[in-house]
Amino acid sequence: MSDIRRAKMCSSGTRAFFLSQGWDWQDFLKNGRDAQDFIDTKDAMALQVVEVANGR
Known part of the structure; x- marks a missing residue:
């Protein structure tokens, strides 16, 4: 979530994105998600x- 905030994205929009991908928001908050998953969405x-x- 810290990377999302640094990218100036809001959590409500991010939750909507996760829903559209069929991804579990709570699991992401607990365990993160592989960057390749995000890249694959294009x-x-x-x-x-x-x-x-990647820039941190």
Whole structure:
């Protein structure tokens, strides 16, 4: 979630994105998710979060 915030994304929009992907939001908060999953979506905002996460 910290990478999402650093990318200036809101949690409500992110939860909606997870729902659209069929991903479990609570599991993500507890365990994270592999960056490749986000890359595979080809979603511009998801890719932006991956870039932020890789730049830390």
